Amino acid sequence: MKKIIVALSLGFVLFSCSNNDTISVGNKTSIQVDEVIEKGDVMWGEDIKATIKVKNTGDYPLILAEISGSCSCTVAEYPKDPIAPGKEVEIKAVVKTDKATAGQLVKDVRIVANTNPSLTTVLIKANVIRK
Numbered sequence: 001m002k003k004i005i006v007a008l009s010l011g012f013v014l015f016s017c018s019n020n021d022t023i024s025v026g027n028k029t030s031i032q033v034d035e036v037i038e039k040g041d042v043m044w045g046e047d048i049k050a051t052i053k054v055k056n057t058g059d060y061p062l063i064l065a066e067i068s069g070s071c072s073c074t075v076a077e078y079p080k081d082p083i084a085p086g087k088e089v090e091i092k093a094v095v096k097t098d099k100a101t102a103g104q105l106v107k108d109v110r111i112v113a114n115t116n117p118s119l120t121t122v123l124i125k126a127n128v129i130r131k
Contacts, residue, residue, distance in 0.1 A: 031057060032057045035122055040127065041127045044129065045097060048095040052122050056086065057085075057086075064078050064111065064112075066112040068110050068112075069095075071107065073097075074093060074096075101128070102128050105127070
């Protein structure tokens, strides 16, 4: 009897959750961005400043939901307002090298937006030199 009640309750929950209403979370658009930014040689301790140009190549406003770095040494500033189709904005990223080791440095900036796929990754590369 207990199993029947549990089965009926589970069935009720499953059927009540399956409605046919379509939920729209917004229109998808597309972006154009350079996926790799080469900064060349930088001295250890120097901040690497990168400008990421993002262009809305779609038909709907581009909404940058979140921009994050691969670690706490990478921070980015970005516009919060929607970007109209055909328009371009700049994301300012800074990578701190004071805790980096000498040699090749690769950090990423992740852009989450109303695109398909929703995640775009930009790599910032540099060669850290210690004297």
